[in-house]
Amino acid sequence: MSGFSVTEPSRGQKWIAGILVVTYALVTLLPLLWIIATGFKSPSDAIAYPPKAVFEPTLEGYVNLFTTRTRQTPDYLAENPPETWYDEIVRKYDMVVVGPSRYGERFLNSIIIGFGSTFLSVFLGTLAAYAFSRYKVPLKDDLLFFILSTRMMPPIAVAIPIFLMFRSLGLSDTHAGMILLYTAVNLSLAVWLLKGFIDEIPREYEEAALIDGYTRFQAFYKVVLPQAATGIASTAIFCLIFAWNEYAFAVLLTSGTAQTAPPFIPTIIGVGGQDWPAVAAGATLFLLPVMVFTILLRKHLLRGITFGAVRK
Amino acid sequence: MAEIVIKNLRKEFGSFTAVQSSSFKIEDGEFFMLLGPSGCGKTTTLRMIAGLELPTSGEIYIDGQEVGQKPASQRDIAFVFQMFALYPHMNVRKNISYPLVSQGMPKAQVKEKVAEVARILGIEDILNSSVSGLSGGDRQRVALGRAIVRDPKCFLMDEPLGALDAEFREHMAEELRALHDRMGATTVYVTHDQLEAMQMGDKIVVMNHGVIEQFGAPQDIYDKPATMFVADFIGSPPMNFLRFHESLDVGATTAHLHGEAVEIPALREAFDGDMVYGIRPEHIRLDDAAGYRGEVIATEYLGTTQIVTLSTSNGEVKARISSDQIAKVGDKVGLSFNGTTATLFDNQSGRAIRSALNEGVLSHG
Numbered sequence: 001m002s003g004f005s006v007t008e009p010s011r012g013q014k015w016i017a018g019i020l021v022v023t024y025a026l027v028t029l030l031p032l033l034w035i036i037a038t039g040f041k042s043p044s045d046a047i048a049y050p051p052k053a054v055f056e057p058t059l060e061g062y063v064n065l066f067t068t069r070t071r072q073t074p075d076y077l078a079e080n081p082p083e084t085w086y087d088e089i090v091r092k093y094d095m096v097v098v099g100p101s102r103y104g105e106r107f108l109n110s111i112i113i114g115f116g117s118t119f120l121s122v123f124l125g126t127l128a129a130y131a132f133s134r135y136k137v138p139l140k141d142d143l144l145f146f147i148l149s150t151r152m153m154p155p156i157a158v159a160i161p162i163f164l165m166f167r168s169l170g171l172s173d174t175h176a177g178m179i180l181l182y183t184a185v186n187l188s189l190a191v192w193l194l195k196g197f198i199d200e201i202p203r204e205y206e207e208a209a210l211i212d213g214y215t216r217f218q219a220f221y222k223v224v225l226p227q228a229a230t231g232i233a234s235t236a237i238f239c240l241i242f243a244w245n246e247y248a249f250a251v252l253l254t255s256g257t258a259q260t261a262p263p264f265i266p267t268i269i270g271v272g273g274q275d276w277p278a279v280a281a282g283a284t285l286f287l288l289p290v291m292v293f294t295i296l297l298r299k300h301l302l303r304g305i306t307f308g309a310v311r312k
Numbered sequence: 313m314a315e316i317v318i319k320n321l322r323k324e325f326g327s328f329t330a331v332q333s334s335s336f337k338i339e340d341g342e343f344f345m346l347l348g349p350s351g352c353g354k355t356t357t358l359r360m361i362a363g364l365e366l367p368t369s370g371e372i373y374i375d376g377q378e379v380g381q382k383p384a385s386q387r388d389i390a391f392v393f394q395m396f397a398l399y400p401h402m403n404v405r406k407n408i409s410y411p412l413v414s415q416g417m418p419k420a421q422v423k424e425k426v427a428e429v430a431r432i433l434g435i436e437d438i439l440n441s442s443v444s445g446l447s448g449g450d451r452q453r454v455a456l457g458r459a460i461v462r463d464p465k466c467f468l469m470d471e472p473l474g475a476l477d478a479e480f481r482e483h484m485a486e487e488l489r490a491l492h493d494r495m496g497a498t499t500v501y502v503t504h505d506q507l508e509a510m511q512m513g514d515k516i517v518v519m520n521h522g523v524i525e526q527f528g529a530p531q532d533i534y535d536k537p538a539t540m541f542v543a544d545f546i547g548s549p550p551m552n553f554l555r556f557h558e559s560l561d562v563g564a565t566t567a568h569l570h571g572e573a574v575e576i577p578a579l580r581e582a583f584d585g586d587m588v589y590g591i592r593p594e595h596i597r598l599d600d601a602a603g604y605r606g607e608v609i610a611t612e613y614l615g616t617t618q619i620v621t622l623s624t625s626n627g628e629v630k631a632r633i634s635s636d637q638i639a640k641v642g643d644k645v646g647l648s649f650n651g652t653t654a655t656l657f658d659n660q661s662g663r664a665i666r667s668a669l670n671e672g673v674l675s676h677g
Contacts, residue, residue, distance in 0.1 A: 204397035207364050210384040211391045212458070213414035226401040 032287075038280035046276040060089055061277025065103050065268065065285075069095040103282060106264040110244060111289065112175055113260055117182035118240040122232055124183070125190025126198075130220060132191070133198040134206075144195075147188045155185055156248050166253055173254045181253070182243040189242075190235050197231025198224065233300035237293065244290050261286050314375030314465040314498055315340045316361060321370035323356050330356040332522040333370070338466075338500060338515075343492050345513035346502045349545070353522040355470055358502045362468050363387045375465050390459035392469040396451045398443040398458075405439045408457040415462075429461045432491070448476045452484055456491070466498040473508065485512055506546045510534065518542050528673055535592075536670035537655060540662040543590050549619060551590045554626035555659060559584040567656070570625040572604040575651025577669035586659035589626075593619065595650035596631035598639060602646030608639050622647065 009017070038046050040057040063086040071094055080096070082088040087097050132140060162181065163172075171177030201224060209219035225232075251263040265282040269275060316338040323331040331353040338344045346354040359365040361372055363384030372380045379387050390411075398407050405426055412422045430436045433453045438446065443454060452472065459467055472488070473481045489512045492499055503509050509516050510530045518525045518533060518541075526538040537543035543551035556569050561582050566573045569589060576589070598620065606622035606629060613635060620631045620639045629647065633639070656665040666674055 202395060202397065204393045204395055205399060207384070208391065208393060208397040208399070208458075209410075210364065211362060211387075211389065212411035212462075213385045215385060218414075223399060 035280045036284050039277055039284045041277050041280075043273065043275060043277055046280070047274070058089070058277075059086075061275075061281040063089050063097075064275055064278035065281045066101050067097045068099050068101050070098050072096050101268075102264065103261075103268070106259055106261045107285070109175065109254075109258055110260040110262075110286070113178045113182065113258070114240055114244040114289075116175070116179040117186060117243045118236050120179060120183040121186035121190045121239045122194075122236050125187055125194050125235065126225075126228065126232060128187075128191045129194035129198050130224065132195050134203070144192070147191055150184075150188045159249065159252055162249070163252055171253075173256055173258045175258050178250070178254065178258055178260070181249060182239075182246065186239040186242055190239060193235045193238070194228065194231050197228050197235075201227045230300045233297040237297055240293060241290055315373075316466060316498060316500065317371075317373040318357070318361070319371040319373070321357065321360060321372065322368045323353070323360060323365060324368045329522050331360070331367075334517075334519075334524050336517055336524065336527050338498060341496045341498055343489065343499045343512060343514045344501065345509040345516040346500065346519065347506060347509040347513075347516050347545075348504065348519035348525075350504055352519040354502045354504075354517075354519050357519070358468050358470055358500060361500060362389055362391050364391075388462075388465045390462060390464040390467050392455050392459050392467065392472045394471040394474045396455040396475070398451060398454055400444055403440055403442050404435065404446070404454050404457075407443060407454055408439075408461050411458060411462045425461055426457075429457045432460070432494075433457050449480050449484060452476065456488075460491075460495065460497075464497075466500065469499065469501045471503055472501070473505075474503075481508075488512065507548070510546070518545065520545075532673045535653065536664075536673040537590070538664050538670070538674055540588060540590070540657045543655065543657070547592060549593050549630045549632075551592050551655075552596070552629045553657075554589040554591070554624070554629065555586065556589060556626065557586050560587075560656075566651075569604060574604065574649050574654075576654050576656060577652050577667040579656070580666040580668065580671050583656070583658065583665050587665070588657040588659050589649075590655040590657055590664075591649050592653065593630045593632040595653045596629065596633075597648045597650070598631065598633055598637060598645045599648040600646050602648040604647045604649075606645060606647050608641050608643045608645060610641060611639050 037055075039061045040059070041052070041055050042058050042060055045052050045055045067086065067090070069090050074094070077091065077094060077096070082091050084097075090097055131137060132144060137143065166172045166177055166181075169177075171180065205223045205227065206216075206219040209223045210216065214222065245262065246260075247262045250260045254260065254263065261282070265279060265286065268278045268282055318337070319335050321331055321334045322329070334353075334357060346357055348354045356365060360367045360380075361374075363379065363382060363386075367380050370380065371378050374387060374389070384391075399410065402410065408426050408429060409422045412425060417425070426439070427436070430439055433456060435450060435453050435457065438450060438454075443451065446454065452475075455472070473484050476484055485508060501509075501512065513530055515528065516530055516533050517527045520541050526533055526542045528536075533542060534546055537546065537551065540553065544553075554569055556567065558567055559582075560567060560579055562579055564579045565576060567576050567587070567589060568574070574589065594617075604624070606624040608620055609623050609628075610621040612619040612621075616635055617632050618635045618637075618639070620633060622629045622631065622645070624647065631647070639645070652669065655670060656667065657663065658665060664670055664674060
């Protein structure tokens, strides 16, 4: 069978393809499934050996994730009956809920920093890519190479200089600092990706708009941007995924106010035994925003990946 | 509508000169063709008229107003692109109304205008469809609609039929010319297709290497080419060139090709040196009595006529003769030239030598 056959695949081939796809999906989705399941297990079920596939689901993990608790004397517990459903859950371990945990704040930080830097990367990237694509920029090729070269070493290689710079500029542990840092890292990707997309948009569209009586900026805004929507969407997804998942710099540069979720989640394990369900619950919730964002833009993403591959 | 005057227009891209120094005038209501091979500067000239490129030097007058350095949006012209450049994220109606919206025209009036244009172009039934599903011809009509909806001062068209199938192109060319005749709009049309230029144009500018080779009515350009480039570029097959060396005086009416006397239009200037005898294929007859001889090396049947390729002592010659006449490969035949239609060229510079035939054309060409 030749590699470029255009005939319908036979039944057998379809079966093989199907099995391959399902196997691949299982392999990649199994850890995810395990994390989601662990989030609903009790601590003892979570570390049971052999692992339990069937278990009694509980919200313990989620309650532990969002609350801080203290152990109390039996007298105190007897005097103060539980007031809420989550209080009742922690009573099993002779504990009471004394307040919310930091998870909510950290999660919000992740959203502010992740989406903020994504917006900034895509915004600046689109303008830069448009200029590189349409205008005569002196030393264009060198500049583009320079921009790309910032991706050539692992970002962590510059961790120490950045740490020192952030400290002297007062950017350590600030939202602005983290947004700036992630934007700087993402911008090169954004410029290169978007330049490719904008290069593919024929100049004639803009020229037609210019002749139809629009200014250069109106032509960019009304004609080029809608055409580049696909590219902008897929670039945004890539930028968000990077900023959202970034761990090393977040550990190094944030500790309190601006700490994002990734460095926080492992600390949940902390005191009084290993609370795997809470960690798993934190990880599960952490997955959601990127998933939702990607699903919302997936039509664009798919077109974005194949964009330019086939000429009309 | 407006007349367009181009004066000493020049465009350089870095060290490359796209247009040397063009001057010509497009009369009000004229269908004007910019013709030439690719890279000759015709599109650059058109884009300068449109304001999509700014000239390095020179002036452009549209309707008496100098617009050379003005942006496209202030020139009140319409442009039809080769690839149509319909806005892909808008439907047909939006595409056509887009230029009106930019002028801030009230909605009701826009609607009326679009309906009128759609009627003229016969695209009323596709107004609400997306442009991506349209056929080439319909896209072309929508592009035209977007151009005419605004009543601009002139239409500029950059090979608008280039993206269409050959079969459909013919039809669209007729449609375009009919539309022009009805609207009487000044139109500047860029093409590399000499047939298209001859068929549709009131006047033609032939360009090569950024220089205007000739400017005139299609018939003048065909019959009285000003340079060898024009003679070769226009006509299919092109004009035959027979090289010879002679000294001719003013008033001479014969030249000698390989010793055989051939008729020429009375010369208006003397010339001594290497010349070219230029004769169109249809002005050559196969005539056994003629003294100038050649051998048939190929024939091409074209229906009512046939193209006969002959080898002569001055090189290969193509003759267009009636299909009834029998010409077989290997036949040795005589060639007689309709000398009054011939043009003599200076072999070195390629320019036409003035004669009774072309003096009127060359003087203002």
